[in-house]
Amino acid sequence: QTSIFGILNYLFQYVPENKRFLPAVIFNIKIINPDNYKEYIEKVKPIAEKFGAEYIVRGGDFKLIEGNWEHPRTIVIKFPSYEKAQEWYKSEEYKPIKKIRLDNALSNGIIIKGE
Numbered sequence: 001q002t003s004i005f006g007i008l009n010y011l012f013q014y015v016p017e018n019k020r021f022l023p024a025v026i027f028n029i030k031i032i033n034p035d036n037y038k039e040y041i042e043k044v045k046p047i048a049e050k051f052g053a054e055y056i057v058r059g060g061d062f063k064l065i066e067g068n069w070e071h072p073r074t075i076v077i078k079f080p081s082y083e084k085a086q087e088w089y090k091s092e093e094y095k096p097i098k099k100i101r102l103d104n105a106l107s108n109g110i111i112i113k114g115e
Helices: 004-014 034-050 082-090 095-104
Strands: 024-031 054-058 073-078 105-112
Touching: 024 082, 034 054, 034 082, 034 095, 082 105, 095 105
Parallel strands: none
Antiparallel strands: 024 073, 024 105, 054 073
């Protein structure tokens, strides 16, 4: 497991410099109902992409280097702007998909400006 600082450190090291400071949505997720959560995985990406999103990290192994990271799955999605990230999260298109995640997983999420 890792902390938000570990994720940001990873992004700083491995994401090209011209893409490092773009706004992002970061989720830390524990799936509690995998069968129902599959629907979220299938539907969320195309909707996010309509808002210019690009998935940077979608799960995978990690190592805790500092602090606490509550859940085992981490998602990092970059957006062309902070406003687009908020627009996606609050959109009518995402609302029913978000409900699938909320009903089938525990999660923490942030929208970060990436300055």
